[in-house]
Amino acid sequence: MLFFWLTLTILVLQRACELLFAARNARIIRSLGGYEVGAEHYRYLVTLHVLFIASLICEVQLSPAPFTLPSWWPMTFAVFLAAQLLRYWCMWSLGSRWNTRILILPDTPPVRRGPYRYLRHPNYLVVAIELVSLPISFGAYFTALTFSLLNAWLLLRIRIPMEEKAVHRTED
Numbered sequence: 001m002l003f004f005w006l007t008l009t010i011l012v013l014q015r016a017c018e019l020l021f022a023a024r025n026a027r028i029i030r031s032l033g034g035y036e037v038g039a040e041h042y043r044y045l046v047t048l049h050v051l052f053i054a055s056l057i058c059e060v061q062l063s064p065a066p067f068t069l070p071s072w073w074p075m076t077f078a079v080f081l082a083a084q085l086l087r088y089w090c091m092w093s094l095g096s097r098w099n100t101r102i103l104i105l106p107d108t109p110p111v112r113r114g115p116y117r118y119l120r121h122p123n124y125l126v127v128a129i130e131l132v133s134l135p136i137s138f139g140a141y142f143t144a145l146t147f148s149l150l151n152a153w154l155l156l157r158i159r160i161p162m163e164e165k166a167v168h169r170t171e172d
Contacts, residue, residue: 004060012053014084025097033106036103038101038158038162044154055146056140069138070137077134080134089115090115104166121160131147135147
């Protein structure tokens, strides 16, 4: 159980640091004439991630069986850790343009280095991998399925189309 709580503590600290980094980057982008697109749905993304952590805690804590790590946890946790490496590659590649919000810098082409050479939205792939691999590492299958589906719906129906439209509008 100590491993579970240590992992969650590191995850929450990581997310808090990312929000601070994103706020700094937002100030930079706005100072250069950038603007936000899709602010109205951002609260749903934040809510999804907060509820994900709460659900993971509840599912692990309220399990009727005594807590034990599944036998496959090293494999799924390794996938989770690999996703963290991809997350930091995304952040490094975007530099001050990395953000948790959709911020558009007019007259600036999209970044096409790092993982963005291969995928248009690698950071969203990271989130999708995390939402499956971390809960499965701790036997929280309901959380893995529920939040993967909610995330897919939010990204595919709202976030990615909005981001694509905003980016392509600036490329024209």
